[in-house]
Amino acid sequence: MPVHNKEIADILNEVADYLEIKGKNEYRINSYRNAARTILGLSESISKMAEDEKDIQSLSDIGESMAKKIAEIARTGKLKQLEKLKKQFPGSLRDIMKLEQLGPQRTKILYEELNIESVEELKKAATEGKIKKLEGFGEKTTQNILKEIKQFSYKGGSQRFKLHEAEEIIQPMLRYLEKEIDDITIAGSYRRMKETVGDIDLVGAGKDAQKAMEHFVKYDEVQDVLSHGESRSSVRLRAGLQVDIRLVKKKSLGAAKLYFTGSKVHTVALRKMAKENNYKVNEYGIYKGKKRLAGKTEKEMYEKLGLQYIKPELRENMGEIEAAQKDKLPGLLKLKNIKGDLHTHTHATDGKNSLKEMAEAAREKGYSYFAVTEHSKKVSMAGGLDEKELEKQIREIDELNKKMKNFKIIKGIEVDILEDGTLDLPDDILKELDLVICAIHYNMKLSKKKQTRRILKAMENPYFNILAHPTGRMINKRSGYDMDMDEVMKEAADHGCYLEINSNPDRIDLNDKHIRKAREKGVKLAISTDAHSIGNLEYIKYGVAQARRGWLGKDDIINTRSWKDLKELLKR
DNA sequence: GCCGTTTTCGGCCCGACTGTTTTCAGTCG
Numbered sequence: 370m371p372v373h374n375k376e377i378a379d380i381l382n383e384v385a386d387y388l389e390i391k392g393k394n395e396y397r398i399n400s401y402r403n404a405a406r407t408i409l410g411l412s413e414s415i416s417k418m419a420e421d422e423k424d425i426q427s428l429s430d431i432g433e434s435m436a437k438k439i440a441e442i443a444r445t446g447k448l449k450q451l452e453k454l455k456k457q458f459p460g461s462l463r464d465i466m467k468l469e470q471l472g473p474q475r476t477k478i479l480y481e482e483l484n485i486e487s488v489e490e491l492k493k494a495a496t497e498g499k500i501k502k503l504e505g506f507g508e509k510t511t512q513n514i515l516k517e518i519k520q521f522s523y524k525g526g527s528q529r530f531k532l533h534e535a536e537e538i539i540q541p542m543l544r545y546l547e548k549e550i551d552d553i554t555i556a557g558s559y560r561r562m563k564e565t566v567g568d569i570d571l572v573g574a575g576k577d578a579q580k581a582m583e584h585f586v587k588y589d590e591v592q593d594v595l596s597h598g599e600s601r602s603s604v605r606l607r608a609g610l611q612v613d614i615r616l617v618k619k620k621s622l623g624a625a626k627l628y629f630t631g632s633k634v635h636t637v638a639l640r641k642m643a644k645e646n647n648y649k650v651n652e653y654g655i656y657k658g659k660k661r662l663a664g665k666t667e668k669e670m671y672e673k674l675g676l677q678y679i680k681p682e683l684r685e686n687m688g689e690i691e692a693a694q695k696d697k698l699p700g701l702l703k704l705k706n707i708k709g710d711l712h713t714h715t716h717a718t719d720g721k722n723s724l725k726e727m728a729e730a731a732r733e734k735g736y737s738y739f740a741v742t743e744h745s746k747k748v749s750m751a752g753g754l755d756e757k758e759l760e761k762q763i764r765e766i767d768e769l770n771k772k773m774k775n776f777k778i779i780k781g782i783e784v785d786i787l788e789d790g791t792l793d794l795p796d797d798i799l800k801e802l803d804l805v806i807c808a809i810h811y812n813m814k815l816s817k818k819k820q821t822r823r824i825l826k827a828m829e830n831p832y833f834n835i836l837a838h839p840t841g842r843m844i845n846k847r848s849g850y851d852m853d854m855d856e857v858m859k860e861a862a863d864h865g866c867y868l869e870i871n872s873n874p875d876r877i878d879l880n881d882k883h884i885r886k887a888r889e890k891g892v893k894l895a896i897s898t899d900a901h902s903i904g905n906l907e908y909i910k911y912g913v914a915q916a917r918r919g920w921l922g923k924d925d926i927i928n929t930r931s932w933k934d935l936k937e938l939l940k941r
Numbered sequence: 942g943c944c945g946t947t948t949t950c951g952g953c954c955c956g957a958c959t960g961t962t963t964t965c966a967g968t969c970g
Contacts, residue, residue, distance in 0.1 A: 394942085395953090396942070396943080396952085396953055397942045397943090398942085399942080399943090399953080400942035400943055400953095401942075403942090403943080404942085404943090429943095430942090430943065430944090431943085432942065432943050432944080433942095433943095434942060434943090435942070435943080469968090469969090470959085470967090470968070470969090471967095471968085472967060472968050472969085473967095473968095474966080474967060474968085475967070475968090504961095505960085505961070505962090505966075505967085506960090506961085507960065507961060509959085509960060509961085510959090510960065510961085513959095513960095557970090568970095570970080595958095596957085596958050596959065596969095597958085598957065598958055598959090599957095600957070600958095601956095601957050601958065601970095602958090603958090603969090603970095613969095613970075615957090615970095628955090628956095628970090629970080631970085633970070636954080636955095637954055637955095638954095639954090640954040640955070641953085641954070643954090644954075645946095649954090649955085650954080650955085651954085651955055651956065652955080652956075652957095653956095
C-alpha cells in the first residue's frame, strides 16, 4: 500500500514547522516546504516512483537528502527525524502556530517561558493575564490571541471555502466597494480558480486611499478588522471568510494584480528570473536600478520579462514559465466553446425541473444540445428509473425533439456500475440511447484493486461512453474511492471511453491534477454540470475553469463538438 | 536543504502592517 503524496507532504511540512520553532536556518526550512509543494503538485504517486527507483531527484526542489527522506517515508510510513522532533516538543505546538498572528518565534517563547503546549493552555494563560507580562507581548496581543482562539474553535480549524460559496459572499461586497474604489478586481486563488479558496484577495486603485480604506472596513458584514493601513487592509467577514485588499496607483495596477494573483510560487519564480537579468519585480512594477520599466498591465510585465502572457489559471509554477519562454503555452478552452451539457437530471428522478424547462433553459444558454441522464433503478434514494420508466422518458424526449428547432435533447442515462462491474440496466435498453454515462454510487469502500477492476469491467460494456464523477470525492466531506487512475485512463483511451469533469462545485471531479494527467495521456474529457435544476446549469463555468487549470484546449473536450461530430465520437 | 549560461560555495523575492518598541522583530501574503 503506497503512502499517499499528501501524507508525505504533511510529514515534510510538519518537520518544517518544528525546525521553525527551533529557529533553524529559514532557507533550510523552506526547502522542506518547497519539496512538499512539489509532491502535492504531482499526479503520480511519489512513493511508487521511489519504490520503482525512478529518479525523483530530478524533480524540482528535491535533492539528495530530501530523496532519502522520501524513500524512508515511502518504505516505513514514518520519518525518524520527525519522531525525534515530536519528542522534543510534546503537545500540540503546531496548533498554536496555526493561529493567526502566532508564528514560530512567539510559539517558542510561549513554550519556553510558560510551558504552554496546547491551544487550551494558551487560552488559560491569556485569561489569567500571564501572556502580557512576556517580553514582546502586551495587552493588545493578549486580546488578539483570545479572539483568534474563539475563531479557531468556532471554525474547527481552517476550512477552505468552495468557489461558489466564496462567490456568493464576495460579489455583493464587490458591488459595495466599487462605489469608492476604481478598477477593483478579485485576485488570489479565486482568480486562478482553484477549487477552494482560503481567503479573498482584492486589488484596486483608490481615488482617495484613506477614504477607500475607511469604506472597506465599514462594510456591514465585517466582523473583525485585522489590519487597516493606507495601502493594505484586512478584515474577517461574519461568514468566516477573510478578505485582504491592496490599493495602488493606476500605473502599478498590473504589477499589483500579478503579485496578488500569485500563486506565491509563480511570483517568486518570476522575481528570481527577473533578478538574474538585473531587474527587480515588486507589486509596483519592474525596475532596473531606479528606472521603472513596466507595471500598468500584467501583459507588459510578462513582456518585459520576455514571456508570453500567462493566464491566471496556469500560474502555479508547474512548467508555465518555461513554456511561456518558448512561446509554447497551450490555447485554453473557453466557456463559449461548450456546445452542450452532457449530464443533467429532471424531476423524473431527483431533479427540480421538468424536462421541458431544463431543455428550454439549456437552449437559452446558447447550447445546441443537452443530455438528460437520470439515475438508474439501483439509486432508489433518488428515484432512479427502471426499464419501463426510461422507455417512457425516451418517448417523451422524441416528442419534444420534434417541436424544438435547432436544438437536440440527447437521450441518456447515468447508469449505476454495480459492485461486480456490470451495469444496472440491460444492454437492450441501453442501445436505445444516444449516450450512456456510468457512475459509482454504492460500495465506495472496496479495495483499490477491486474498485479498479470494477470500473475496467464496466468499460468493457460496448455501450459505456463516459465515466461520471470518476473519483466520487466530495470537497471538504469525503475523499474519493480508492482506484488506480492510470489504469482507468489507459483503459478509457483503449476502449474509446471518456472521463467526465463534473462541474458541481461540491465535487470538481476530475480535479485539476487529474485533468493535466489526462492531457498527458491523450484521454479526452466531457465537461458536465450534473445539474439538478435550471440554476445548476451555470456550474459549467467551474468545470471549464478546472479544464483550463489542467492546460486543456477546445479539442481536448468532446462537448465542444457539434452533435453530428459528437455522435461519431460516441460510437465504439 | 537546494541549486548552478559568473557551478560545488554562497546565495536563496520583496514589502506592508502591528504592537511593542524608541528603531524593530514578528508575521503575513
